[in-house]
Amino acid sequence: MSEVFARVASRAIAAGLGAVMLVACGGGTSGGGGGSSTDVTVWSAWGGQELKAFQNVLKPFEEKEGIKVHLTTVRDANQLAINVDAGTSLPDIAPGPSVDKVKDWIDKGVMKPIETALGDKFNDYIANTYPALTTASGDNLYIAVVGGKHYELMVKTQVKGLIWYNKKVFTAAPPKTFDDLLAIQPPAGAKLFCAGFESGDASGWPASDQIDNIIMRQSGEKVYTDWINGKQKWTSPEIKLGYQTFLKEVSSANVYGGPNTALSTNFGRAGKPLFASTPGCLFLEQATFITNFFKEDYPNLVAGTDFDFFAHPSLNSQYDGNVNGFYDNFAMYNDTPAARKLMQYMATSDAQQIWVNAGGTLGAIKSLNYTDPIFKRAAEVAGTAKNLLVTAGDFMPSDMQHAFWKSLLNVTKNPASLDSELARLDQVQAAAYKTS
């Protein structure tokens, strides 16, 4: 959910409503604990429901351990980096930095290993947490595993690329492969897919989620990560194949109302035809948050009874373990007794269960109890993941991301423009990754 919030927030700022930024300005600084065993300072970017959930997580810890948690909401993701560069005080615990800074901060000793923080409880943490969040072959900066050590404690996760359907309309078994999916015959008058790519200034992101899920399962995690990092050309066969596969999902033959409808429909309303009296489509690909929109349009729908989802079908069995998702983590910046205690606490299922009970998210621990059937199923998807791969656009330079989204809109509208769009993306890529 935080991703959606982030988008909404960035749009709000873009629209000139600086309110969110004002909050950040009021953040102020909080001093380090200085080896304290009674106080711990924590930064998080959460607000609203998510903040409340976190406060609820912290409450039992404060009561039981007698440690005071000084929690500050810092919306500006750069604030931590500013403090690190300036050498001013850091919070004891805060989320890890953006991927490009992870290596540097570990080398400088800014982030302390989770092995140190958890001590003898580290092995339990590894055993309990989804493997995709903690295991890497070699270094993985996304989950901050470097030199065999871990630097980010995973606390929450989400999976994306889920294929939603109306249980009264689609009653067959979920397709195993993408070709099986395309071969399904929709009932008369309906198309295979629904889609909605309109989202104001961020239009195109739902399409980017779809192509992300294709590329990571079609060409593997290496190509996918290289592509994010600007080391894989857009005109390369792998990315082009991804676009071509994506175009099958939005062709006039397969998408509800044709490409123009997909382009004109807001992402939140995309699922409406699933539940129409004569269904307009069979499937909609989206993350778990979409159920809120389903219930907005049709308040009587019940999750698990009226609608459900299946995991993204396979494109290349070699890469079936690649799942699109995101995660929330905490890193320890000051090694104090109180900070260690809090890190140990957040790695327990007691703590994460409180998060999960607040709704809207999965924990990082495999064996939590979910009352919502949707999240129960999403947890199964997370459990099967070998690599939980981030959403590509979010980790590209922002002009690359914007050009990426725009290209998806353009090829949806005019598939014949694919080659020229990819060539243009190469042009943007050549400039966007340069640090000047």
Added chain:
Amino acid sequence: MDQIITAVIAIVGVPLVLLGYIIFGEQIIERLPDSLQGWIRPYFWALPAIGFAGIFMVYPLIRTVILSFRNNADTRWVAWDNYVYFFTFPDTLTSLRNSLLWLVFYTFFSVFLGLVIAILLDRVRYESLAKIAIFLPVPISAVAASIIWKFMFDYQAPGSPQTGTLNALVGAFGQQPVPWLVNSATNNPALIFVGIWSITGFCMVIISASLKAISTEVLEAARIDGANEFQIVQLIVTPLLWPTITVVGTTMIVNALKIFDIPYVMTSGAYDTDVIATQMFRQLATSHNARAAAVGVVLFLAIVPLLVVNIRRFQQQEEQR
């Protein structure tokens, strides 16, 4: 709490400081010799205004121009790189083309329609009512107007009920719905139309006021000389209105070049609808400050000559009075 204190300081403190500056300054000036007083007083009074203009307008302008020749981190000179980017990259060229479309069609139609409506309504009894109707869109914020029209241009899958007014109309004639804002042939005209819709009333009111100032005797004389109504409009009214039309026209050109809200809200520049101002915003939003500065300078240079024309006009009018 901090913010409230800051706000109070700003609202109460700044005027107090200015007042103190004037009172104490005057006391000092009064003690000076008379000849010096007369010389120094105007500068003394103008200094705060010049200071504010300097800090908040001239300095940012100079910084923007400088930044447009530097790299993004502002550490190195890059000569014309940012401008080369602007004039060679396909996306920015499209925005340049679109701004040109806005400049021509938005300006022409808003002024032309404003003129025609003003002249026509001058001759009917229900003038004020009709004027109110035409003027109504003007006070609506451009963002709200864009949202209204986004609904008007709404597109639903062919075969399902069309919630957009225009497509409902198209459907009533048995035609397929048109994706107005997606289709490249219709999206720019649609956006420009919204701009014209929201500003024509403004042009009409200004032109109409100037129309009322034309003495009826001139028109009577022309009629007695046998001129028909078309000739009166063509040969007498329009030339007399020309100074007003120029001022309104240049204002509309400046508006057209600066247009941002309508494309931003309705399409966010997707499907080749970006204009210069949205392009500048896009560069800023993607952390390309230097490029954004270059776009800003181009926009500024395009507008300056028009401002000069406008100010000259005002001066001429002042002199005539």
